[in-house]
Amino acid sequence: MRFSLRSGIAATAVVTASILGLTACGGGSPAPQGTGAATSGEVNLIAYSGVWQDQYTKAVIEPFKAKYPDIKINFVSKRSSAEMLSALQGQKSNPNTDVAIMDQSVSESGNNQGLFDKVDATAIPNLANVPDKFKNKDGYGPVVMVDAVGLVYDTATFPKAPESWNALWDKQYAGKVNVVAPPSLLGITLTAITSKMQGEDYTKSIDAATARLKELSPNVQTFAPNPDEYQNVITGQTVLGLGQNARGQYYSDQTNKKIGVAFPKEGTAYQINTVNVVKNAPNAAAAKTFANYALSAEAQTAFAKALFYAPSVTNVNLPAEVKSRVVPTDGSLNIIPLDVSFLASVRDKWTDTWKRQIINK
Amino acid sequence: MSITQTEPRQADRPGHEPGALEKAKVARDRRTYIALLVPAILGLFVSFVLPLAYMIRMSFNQGAPDGVIVETFTLDTYIQPLTDPFYWRVTLDTFQMGVIVGILCVLVSYPVALFLARTTSKYKGLLIAIAIAPLLTSAVVRTYGWMVILGTNGLVNSSLKGMGIIDTPLKLTNNMTGVTIGLVEIFMPYAILAMISGFGRLSYQLEEAAGSLGANKFKVFTKVTLPLSLPGILTAFLMVFVLSISTFITPRLLGGGSVQVLATEIYDQTTGLLNWPFAAALSVILLVLFGAVIAVYQRITKKIGG
Amino acid sequence: MNSTKLSIVDLTKRYAPGLEPAVDRLNMSVEEGHLVALLGPSGCGKTTTLRMVAGLMDPTSGSIVVDGKDITHTPVNKRGMGMVFQSYALFPHMDVAQNVAFGLQMRKVPAKEQAKRVAAALDMVQLGHLAKRKVRELSGGQQQRIALARALVVEPTLLLLDEPLSNLDAKLRETMRTEIRSIQQRTGATTLFVTHDQDEALDMADRIAVMNGGLIEQFGPPTEVYERPNTHFVANFIGQANFLTANVVSENGPATDGERYYKVDIEGLGTFGAVGHPGLTGTHELVIRPQRLQASLHAPLGANSITGTIERVSYTGDTLGFSVRAGERLLHAQLMTSSADMPRQGDTAHLSWEAADAYIIPKTPQGPAS
Structure with missing residues (x-):
């Protein structure tokens, strides 16, 4: 028995391409440019789609292009980190992606699968500004932005922000609650938090959490909100649901405070994105230039202003009106530490539990 | 001696290899045919056979968390869903959804198709084009349309509320x-198209003949129109059934996570959990289900068509 | 015995207001047991008339009376007629026996009697052995007979045939002609038969209604329609005809059937004998069938003779046709072939006729009918 990743697909693709007489793509002539800051070439970036893509393009990519006019950036967008991981696995033997910005739990898995390269401060000088808690202990891609899970609510229904996760269970809002079920990271986080709230160690068992979440089920309008968890509240399909602070803040502005985001008093969990350089990346040098820029105070500030992600570097001073709306990373917010690797390992199992016991009562 | 008798003898003339020329011509023709077929066969091989073979092979691998695939040969991916009542229920729900959608779709499309097939209007072409025009917009867009219409504050609920028929909104979305x-x-457009093309044996004259033999309008319908449109109805049903059980967009977008069918399950396994072997095994199961249904369909059409 | 089965009174069909009527104030009565052919070119209104009688189409005005009862507004399924369609319209999802039994089923005839009558109907068309066959396994002629059996088994008040032979090949068509006629005579079914084939009409019908432009131009027995055409159109449509414009000079005494002999003047050719209705004067068209002309290469054979030059000869084995030019006129003659001398192009020929064979069309000509 041997371990292998999706090399088979790539092989198939190559065979297919040559049969069709097409040029195999991604081949090119990458010629590793060695270390040192490259100022030309191209970078294939894989990251989130939707509003994230729009805002990141505006706040980070456009200024980067202005600064490095000879570096071209191709943005490949995916709806989830899992989809990014899947894409990277498919290209493992012959990558055509250089940089990936994805959830920490997923990039961890990527690190373990040998999909990413280690980085250091020689190639990425701005790494020096990343505090240790946001660096990868094995030297892989560092944290590039921080967000946290919260409750997204309709401000008309909640003149005062909900204070507890228990608001989700409140019969008043029966049929007006949205939850994003696992495999989504939001659902995984809710499961872990519920487990904690039930006085359980989620690494051992989630039976109590499951029982509690079963009681939530009748309240839930949708377990897979579409187009997303924010629009559901904005359109009034639901009044309360799971969401992330950053996008919640952004949509709050977009809708003239129709929605709000709150961090419940029981504590919450971070949603952290890392920036990763793909192993054997076709444009490794330019990739590092981009990763370095992503960690710059300039980019971090701009993105915090654009989409309210908290910076992961120390040399940033956000304006007060922005600072008050990004997730605090200074310890002032009650954060429940979650074992990200553990959660990644039980994602299948918990997803199954939701499907069999919680969604289908 | 008649002309027909002399004809084959020509081949026996001295200096003429019997049949050699013909043989060469046949061989050349065959080569031409094969050469002409090659692109199609190759295309089919690359776009259909190869992925299918790859999927079947994948289904015998073993999935590990976060997309790691253990290359092996195991039946676990099949044993697991086939011995799990949950997947039996998902399969059953899938089947049931296909049947219900198929029946309802046929019911609402039949009158339209019948009208379009029988109309002698000079706008017939235009009317058919209008009936199938929704195909020009993607299923995703139309599904979003339905989300708006069926939502808590959607058109249906607000109308019913406005008319005082209901107090609390009906749950019309995020469920089956x-x-x-x-x-x-x-x-519907697929069903309409399938029916129109399946109404070949239906003709106005047959209905007139039935009428002239004493059948009233109802009898004409039950004894002639309906039996003759049965092949079209069956084809439409099969088509909608197959499309329903294989689509994941609408069940996912309008199901709100509560509608668990094989297609959404495969989608979740592929994109959410990255368990490709398991997803491949579910796909093969779905494929077998298709095969079974199509086999039954062919039996039925043979019966009613013959 | 001969009572009126069907009367059509002032029947009119206009497909759309403002459009020329497809059928224009048509009047006709059909006697019990008769086979009446509605004969005419396509678009003459014959099929429209048949469909209105069948109840498949509503007339714009006028009425249809069967057995003294006005059925103009009776729905098709209550008229009790049997119809054979051009395409036969056999039900493809039923076997032969089920097809034939359909009408009986609709009439709720008891099963036992149904079986008996279906068997009898199939025997009548000599296809009893095909009862369990699928429709598509039948030949065109067999389908045709089954369609006839299906229409007749219900003992229809009227049998309606819409170009029933047009989908058959020429040989089969002749056989079926005889067969339909004999079945019709045996059953005594009053029959309305739409056709555009004059031979069919002449061969089968008791009466022929020659239709043109939504009107009946002539209604009568085959011999009358052929021998004594009322109009140029009828003469031209049925059989071949030579038309000569003639002025009536004088009446020359009685002929048979109340007709009169006339002396007529054909401009530039002289005076000739002809026959026609009493009391004709002025200019008329004379019709002479090519077969009624006699020809001689040597000397005129009688008084009514025209001399000219042969322009064209056509030999078909049984008959010999030739065209003779006399001044501006071209006359066609058709003779049975014989071993005697063959006329050749350019020969001088004398064409002559019996006065009784030159018929004066009673209506004044209104230019060539189209």
């Missing part, structure tokens, strides 16, 4: 009701 409504509407 919504998925069914959406699928029925989305597949």
